[in-house]
Amino acid sequence: MRKVLMGTLLLVPLCGIAVKVARAEEPTRWIHVRVVSTEPDGEMVRVNVPVELAEQVLPAIHTHELREGKVTIHEHDFKGVDLKELYNAIRNAPDNEFVSVQSKDENVHIAKEKGTMIIKVRQTKNSGEDVDITVPLPVVEALLSAGEDQLDILAGLKALRNYGDTDLVTVKEKKQTVHIWLDSKNKSE
Amino acid sequence: MENKPGIPVWILCLLVLTAVMFAGVVYAGVVTYQDGVVEVSVHEKRAGGENIHLILPGVLVPAALHLVPKEKMKDEMHGEAREIEEWLPAARIAARELERIPDGPLVEVDDHHDHVRIFKRGGSLIVDVDDNQNTVHVSVPVALVRSVAENLHISSGSA
Numbered sequence: 065m066r067k068v069l070m071g072t073l074l075l076v077p078l079c080g081i082a083v084k085v086a087r088a089e090e091p092t093r094w095i096h097v098r099v100v101s102t103e104p105d106g107e108m109v110r111v112n113v114p115v116e117l118a119e120q121v122l123p124a125i126h127t128h129e130l131r132e133g134k135v136t137i138h139e140h141d142f143k144g145v146d147l148k149e150l151y152n153a154i155r156n157a158p159d160n161e162f163v164s165v166q167s168k169d170e171n172v173h174i175a176k177e178k179g180t181m182i183i184k185v186r187q188t189k190n191s192g193e194d195v196d197i198t199v200p201l202p203v204v205e206a207l208l209s210a211g212e213d214q215l216d217i218l219a220g221l222k223a224l225r226n227y228g229d230t231d232l233v234t235v236k237e238k239k240q241t242v243h244i245w246l247d248s249k250n251k252s253e
Numbered sequence: 254m255e256n257k258p259g260i261p262v263w264i265l266c267l268l269v270l271t272a273v274m275f276a277g278v279v280y281a282g283v284v285t286y287q288d289g290v291v292e293v294s295v296h297e298k299r300a301g302g303e304n305i306h307l308i309l310p311g312v313l314v315p316a317a318l319h320l321v322p323k324e325k326m327k328d329e330m331h332g333e334a335r336e337i338e339e340w341l342p343a344a345r346i347a348a349r350e351l352e353r354i355p356d357g358p359l360v361e362v363d364d365h366h367d368h369v370r371i372f373k374r375g376g377s378l379i380v381d382v383d384d385n386q387n388t389v390h391v392s393v394p395v396a397l398v399r400s401v402a403e404n405l406h407i408s409s410g411s412a
Binding site: 092109117251 | 339340342343345346347349350351353354355356357358359360361362363364365367
């Protein structure tokens, strides 16, 4: 009995050390944002932020829309679509393209593929924009965990920690392209 | 009473003075090494433009902040600089986290005329701006950024 107790007592600090070493060896994860203007005098903006830094700073930001890591969304942003309901439907559905809306102005395709939600918006008019969003489903769940009219960005970031290199958002407009992705490199592509 | 020929008093004074000066120089060196230096250089591209290159011990910045009356600072933070005050908690945390992150570029902005780079290198936060008129280089130790953010946060009365 004493040996078991001694063994357990020794094991606890060893586990603590092992966890600390594992954390120290964890590579820094970076969120990269790149905005490239296609206009003749346009500019290129590249921002590289460690996920850990974003996680620490976000709760301290208190602006009109962003408070404690949660961003307020307005009903009109999603044209009355209940995001939580939509997510629940997607989560339980098999891998497939399950929403495809084709209208005069744009085609929207939402698909689930290997635990990832893929949203593609294609403008049919010449002046439009193309949007590609790829988000792992647990990240979507974390984002929607805040409340009715909020997105929990902080929870989303924490959930993203479990994923490797990930393309998150690509927006191609006539005047500029925006690319947001996550990887372990501290430099933009 | 025996009168021993000892070291003259003036030599003793000189030795003590030298020791004090040496200790002062060593202390200043240690403090400067610990807090690093702030480097600012500005080069005006126009003909006959100014070239300014300043290297200041980082320790001077928090010291200078301490000289600003606390009430005056608080009033400023709650008044015209209110916007800054709102961002101070975030800035303070960002400064703390900056010390932990590896070196690398943080922000890069390029267009036809202007190039801006903000990056971390060797424990310093570096800002390089190159436009049509000037080339500006500012290097600030990350520890100093943190210290200033902490000081401003305390002065604002948020702490």
